[in-house]
Amino acid sequence: MSLAERTKIYEGSRIPQRVPTVLDVPPELLSSDDILQVNFGPNHPSTHGVLRLIVDLDGEQVVGLSAVIGYLHTGFEKNMEQKTWWKAITYPERIDYVGYQNNELVFVLAIEKLLALEIPEKATWMRMLLCELNRIHSHLVFLGTSALELGAISMFWYTFREREMVLDLSELVAGQRMHTRYFQAGGLAEDIPRGFYSECRKFVEWMPQALDDYLGLLDRNKIWLERTKGVGLLSADDAIALGQSGPVLRASGVDWDLRRDDPYLSYDKVHFHVPVYHGGDVYDRYRVRMDEMAESVRIIEQCLDKLERMDGKPWIADDRKVVLPPREELHTSMESLIHHFKIVTEGYRVPEGEVYVAIESPRGESGCYVVSDGGPKPWRVHFRAPSFVALEATATCMRDTLVADMIAVVGSLDAVMGDSDR
Amino acid sequence: MLRDWLPFLIYGLLALAIPASMIYASFALATRPARRTRARLVPFESGVSQGQMKPQRFTVSFYLTAMLFIVFDIEIVFLYPLAVQLHALGWFGFVEFLFFIVILLVAYVYIWRKGALDW
């Protein structure tokens, strides 16, 4: 897996010299008072969520830009320090609320790594399936809103039709459309309901057709190509230097995907192709995400084949110190009652240590750094947010773009404000 | 003579009545705010506007683009009467108008080559 040969997108590095994340107005323009400073502020239809861009415009040309974030800062990390491990699992889903399942997975994997807990195979495969479904959901929301910004309004209705199918599946499994809280430290919260496999099969058969519809709508559309090709360039070296990951990195020609290069769960037992493009512009990021959706469908299919043969297998570890014992066991055995009481009142204790787990979320490397002092509450939790890092690249991608292109570039970086502000 | 102008009269009255009723309804039926808050006078700038926008200069390219638009838009306006009477004017009208189109085409190629169209 050597890094793909990096075609030259542009010479040298375009990262601004003074401050890497602020594009300064060139000195010769500074004196002319033609520069118009505009606020693409918190309440703007094109900034997905409450991102504020302070833009210096010379006519239609963007000559200066600095992103201001923090309008959705929610203090997740402070709140999670006050809750027990069991209750804290509910918080990460609200961080990246479009790729919620992956966020929950990264925190649960961090707990299990600290506990050195073995989780049953059925739970691993089901987690992979749900995370891939969530990746499709996230890319659908990206596609719908980004195309809406560039005028392809009908895409919104197509993609949200498929999104409803994904949400029906997660509602069937976990009872809730988004933020399912279906993962526990040790496996799954509930067993997989009957009838889920057939529903998921239907979705897997339908999705490739839907993907072809999207491609048919957008891929040869002259306006879409004109607005996305060659806009918001980011070379491979700049992307690595700016810490980009996920579709933004793969669109700049770096063949890197944590699911294949640093496998977690059982991604090493699944065959899938990692799409890499070398254009480094808005169009290639859109292409990477489209191919990733097709790959996710293939992964879901392989997960389904495996899961259908695992009926009746345990879906959660049986380490009584961490996992609630089953109900009927409480009536008979005294130890289970004590374990149940200890877990429910104080919460299970995680051995002391610090751990950093990183997974491939739909936006890139989503990491979770957890410090535990051996008590029932996390001492420090920190989430490495791919959207936070993606917004750092706005200054570099905005060189010689027009105002209309800026909206396409911000859309292609696919930053979710909850994830970036935490 | 008045009779054959009657339809225009009715049409004129209608064209007058509709906007007038709209304006009247929007004043008569609108709900007035109790007090004019300061924020109402401040321009909307995505929620973070500090105060009146200081008058800023616009680059001249906007003006240039506007002029070009007007030139080619008025060109279409002249096409309408021709289209209506094309049958009556016959070939003479058609050729006459070709000259008009050619002149404007020359202008179009000139500004295209000069690069006034791309920003």
Next chain:
Amino acid sequence: MNVRDIPGFLDVREEHGETTVVVERERVRDAARHLRDELGFNFLADVVATDYLNWGTKGVSGYIGTASGRDLNLPMTQGLQAQPRPKPWRFSVSYHLLALREGAPRLRLQTLLEDGDPVPSVVSVWPTADWHEREQFDLMGIRFDGHPNLVRILLEDDWEGHPLRKDYPIGGEPVRFSDAE
């Protein structure tokens, strides 16, 4: 990958399959440059500061009720199983590094510091550290020397205090559970 010749090397730990290298506070930027150039860690994933104020002090058991209701945010049962290893310093700043090559080697570069000690900024080594360091300054109060634009990033500019510190109250309001209170 011999870790011992990193400038300012102090200690290395292997836990849960992760290597943590502790370096002196003043030599962080040289260590970072060495790690990037010689050892190939070209990807900085994350910069995290942790506050170890009253780490390992024994907490009290059970809930603490107040007149205005039970504040879920107050320390709940904290009965520790085993006394955690002592942390004589207050803050630790960890840089999570990744090398984009075969096998995806990861490394945690850690420095230990007291309140108010500045840490040399690594923006010149990895430009992505710009916002990470601003966030740690904003929420934890760690000053990074040589950072081009060290101002608050997440909180309002006139916010006093650094919320993620252990001595900063969580804020919010006590939750009233019944009309009687």
Next chain:
Amino acid sequence: MTRLRDHGLQSERLLWPTKGPSKFEEEMGVEELEQALGLTTLEKAVRWAQTKSMWPDTFGLACCAIEMMAIVSARYDIARFGMEAFRASPRQADLLIVSGRVSHKMAKPLRQIYDQMVEPKWVIAMGACASSGGMFNNYAILQGVDRIVPVDIYVPFCPPRPEALMEGILRLHEAHLAGVPPAYERRQVAT
């Protein structure tokens, strides 16, 4: 004592027939509410027109914004109630759906946008975070958007299903059609 449901406010009666005085009656007291409800036909016509095309402002904050987008999609289709035109600027919007958690840094812009909206205007606090701070009882989040803006309808859940949000919207239409004045009039809050 005539009750609100005698004036056609369906939702109150369907939900809890033996319920005590409704929120509107508590706030305004029954007498002023009575004259407020005594509508002339012209007022009824104007209110009917207002409920039939109440345009929401795109004010997406957090997870609820994704569900708010879902009500515009084909399956839930808010266009049936004349609301599919999400206006970007507050000047053209009638309804402010606060969808998501409001941090202190966002409170000032939110208040400014509310002030810049033109009367008659309503506010729906969508989701637990907007209604009460939700599970984020900490330094960063405003504990309930009614601290800075008068709220008409609170929609629970986290995030509310699109149907739940639409039920909130329909209740708002019913209340307005029945004659209940908007929140800023009921509570004499700075408009």
